[in-house]
């Protein structure tokens with residue numbers, strides 16, 4: 534009679550956590566070697582090799598950009614460069630919070646940065662003077678486009 538109520542070991546085997554599948558050492562090495570053969574995917578353009586500023590910023594005209602068209606941010610006015618092809622005054626720039634270049638230039642004249650929300654990060658005039666400035670005639674060319 535007692536035998537019937539007692540839980541038998543056969544009916545209720547001890548629960549064990551299932552063993553995790555583990556790669557054999559040689560298979561793990563093979564997998565690591567295979568991963569090395571995959572191409573490295575890089576998102577976005579390469580940074581410039583030479584960071585000396587050579588190009589003028591389309592917004593503030595200070596020569597601050599090492600290269601055009603690779604998304605560099607101007608340290609004077611904080612405008613993110615989109616390349617020569619997008620230096621169009623009334624074209625909203627998606628990477629600059631949909632600001633147009635003309636609006637950004639107006640903001641720069643007013644508070645020293647391209648976007649009024651960045652006014653706290655504006656450089657002082659003395660700090661700005663560390664950068665050379667493009668001639669005004671050349672900016673008029675961009676204005677005609």
Ligand SMILES: [Zn+2]
Nearest residue numbers: 590593607610
């Ligand atoms: Zn700038």
